[in-house]
Amino acid sequence: MGQELELQPQDSRHYFMLPQAPQDAGYYTYGQMKGKPSNGAYQYATASMITAILWVEREWQTMDGRKFGVGDISLTGGLANKDHKTHRSGLEVDIRPMRKDGKHEPCRWWDAEYDHDATEKLIELFCINSPVILIYFNGPNLPVVRKWPKHDDHFHLQLVA
Secondary structure, eight states: OOOOOOOOOBOTTSOEEOOOOOTTOSEEEOOOSTTOOOTTTTOEEOHHHHHHHHHHHHHHHHHOSSOEEEOOOOOGGGOOBTTBSSOOSSOEEEEOOOBTTOOSSOOOTTSTTBOHHHHHHHHHHHHHHSOEEEEEOOOSSOTTOBOOTTOSSOEEEEEOO
16 A cells, blocks of 8 residues: 555645645744644644745745745634634734844844844735735834834735635
């Protein structure tokens, strides 16, 4: 018998878990809040969200050797979480801003390590071929981005349903 193909975990909505940072991927996964489930439990997404992330990571790899960080999407089954009133639809994702040093660590827009130009390019890539309806991030001088409390160290991106 041949080797069986391993499929990504799927939840009751038939959403798939984002692949957890494959070795050659242009992204890495992270957990933002203490006490939050790990190992992809907060990264279930619609097909359109997974497609958007994977499309952006392929384009990103052609331009930049650094990886971007993908955080919360949705808990399995769309369960509520006390830390987020959103992130239940599989159409919302948190992305870390880019760091100049490429480390896979948090970075706020006012930190010396924050790379404004790369963050702007990453946001632009999401907007080019994804049905983005809103982006929250407090970094200055970024088109299409709205300010929102507690969005200094990540941008929250939402796609059309």
